[in-house]
Structure formats: structure tokens, C-alpha cells
Amino acid sequence: MDVDVSTLHIILLCLAAMTAGLVDAIAGGGGLITLPALLAAGLPPHVALGTNKGQSVFGTFAALVRFSRAGLVDGKLARVTFPFGLAGALAGAALVLLVKPEVLKPLVLVLLIAVAVFLTFRKAPRPGDAPEPGPRPRAQAIGALIALGLGTYDGFFGPGTGTFLIVAFSTLLGHGLARASADAKVVNFASNLASMTMFALKGVVLWKVALPMAAAQFSGAYVGAHLAVKGGDKLVRRVVLGVVLALVLKLGRDVVMG
Numbered sequence: 001m002d003v004d005v006s007t008l009h010i011i012l013l014c015l016a017a018m019t020a021g022l023v024d025a026i027a028g029g030g031g032l033i034t035l036p037a038l039l040a041a042g043l044p045p046h047v048a049l050g051t052n053k054g055q056s057v058f059g060t061f062a063a064l065v066r067f068s069r070a071g072l073v074d075g076k077l078a079r080v081t082f083p084f085g086l087a088g089a090l091a092g093a094a095l096v097l098l099v100k101p102e103v104l105k106p107l108v109l110v111l112l113i114a115v116a117v118f119l120t121f122r123k124a125p126r127p128g129d130a131p132e133p134g135p136r137p138r139a140q141a142i143g144a145l146i147a148l149g150l151g152t153y154d155g156f157f158g159p160g161t162g163t164f165l166i167v168a169f170s171t172l173l174g175h176g177l178a179r180a181s182a183d184a185k186v187v188n189f190a191s192n193l194a195s196m197t198m199f200a201l202k203g204v205v206l207w208k209v210a211l212p213m214a215a216a217q218f219s220g221a222y223v224g225a226h227l228a229v230k231g232g233d234k235l236v237r238r239v240v241l242g243v244v245l246a247l248v249l250k251l252g253r254d255v256v257m258g
């Protein structure tokens with residue numbers, strides 16, 4: 001693949017990847033930073049998409065490691081959500097051949113506004129009043145459906161996946177936002193891994209750009225996950241709302257511009 005990218009552009013892309021990793025680890029939405037940056041650097045759209053997945057998978061892995069060390073990842077739930085997220089992403093990628101992803105933009109825009117309203121008025125849980133977890137098989141079944149559904153969405157379209165995962169785990173399983181962000185990273189890592197593998201097999205990952213960005217993304221994501229662990233639900237809520245606002249503005253512009 002003959003795509004020329006200057007050293008200066010690679011340095012700037014690494015800075016973008018580090019910032020994206022930090023934000024994505026807390027609330028999702030890192031692609032809002034890295035994908036436009038890759039396109040601005042002159043990469044063709046299909047190469048930018050492949051390279052973006054090639055570097056972002058390292059960020060989700062770093063965040064997952066940090067959340068795991070903090071004890072926020074439910075290991076038993078992850079054994080279910082990881083394979084279902086992987087399968088969903090593969091199914092979503094196959095759907096792209098049948099339906100244009102752009103048809104989802106108006107619907108996703110409405111859902112993101114609903115998420116913003118939900119998070120704005122959602123009461124922060126007080127210590128000791130968190131809901132009791134449901135029976136393990138029921139929780140695993142719900143987790144599997146979340147992972148399959150949003151993994152498919154990520155493989156098919158993508159914007160807002162991390163945010164939707166956080167809200168889904170929070171509302172349907174009663175997790176706090178920090179823990180929901182941790183469990184979301186399991187599905188994010190699975191879907192990113194599936195997407196990266198497919199793009200790599202097609203030869204559209206520009207590794208000379210993806211690998212330096214991956215190192216920067218990894219460090220930014222680890223710091224972001226650390227901040228989420230320390231800042232808890234309050235920080236996650238604020239960053240998620242910021243990401244949702246950015247997504248609403250972007251998708252709203254896309255819909256208006258046709």
C-alpha cells in the first residue's frame with residue numbers, strides 16, 4: 001500500500017491518538033478524534049478506517065487491563081460478552097454489504113439525544129443503595145444480548161458504540177457508570193479486534209502509521225481508565241455527556257448536509 005505520510009503528520013497523529021485513548025477509555029468516542037485526523041493526513045477513506053481500527057484496538061485493550069486491575073470488570077460476565085461482541089461485529093460487517101449504514105444516522109441521532117437527557121437527569125447512586133444484581137444466568141443473558149446487539153451495530157455503523165454500551169450496562173444491569181464503562185471495554189475490545197482483523201486481511205491497515213498511534217493510544221487509554229477509576233461515576237457522566245454532544249453535532253451535520 002503506497003500512501004506517503006510525513007514524520008510530522010505521524011507525530012501529530014500520535015498526539016491525536018493519545019488524546020482519543022484517554023477520552024475513549026472513560027466514555028467512548030475516540031474515533032471522533034482519530035478518524036478525522038487520519039483523513040486530514042491524506043489517507044484514503046478505506047485506509048483511514050482500517051488504520052483507525054488497527055490502532056484503536058490497543059487503546060481498548062489498555063483500558064480493559066487497567067479496569068481489570070481495579071476490580072471493575074466482571075470476569076464471569078466478560079466470558080459471555082466478549083464472544084458475543086466478537087460475533088456481533090462480524091455480523092455487522094457482513095450487513096454493510098446489504099444495507100447502507102447511513103440509513104441509521106437519523107435514528108442514532110435521536111437515541112444519542114435520549115442518552116444525553118437520561119444522563120443529565122439520572123440520579124447518582126448513593127453508597128449502599130445500588131440495586132441487587134439479578135441472578136447470574138439472567139445477568140449473563142442480558143449481557144450477551146447487549147454485546148451481540150451493540151457489537152453488530154459497531155461492525156455495521158459504529159458512532160456512539162462505547163456510549164451506548166455504558167448506558168446499556170448501567171440501566172439494564174444496574175451497574176454504576178464507572179463499572180459500566182469497564183464492562184463496555186470488553187465488548188469494545190472484541191468488536192475492535194474483529195474489525196481490525198478483517199481490515200488487516202484486506203490489506204487496508206497502514207501499519208507504519210497504526211503502530212506508532214497504537215503506542216500513543218495505549219498510554220492515553222491507560223491514563224483515561226485510571227482517571228475513570230479514581231473519578232468514579234461523576235467523571236464518567238461528564239465525559240460521556242461531552243462525547244454525546246460531539247456525536248450529536250457531527251451526526252446532525254451529516255444528516256443536514258445529506
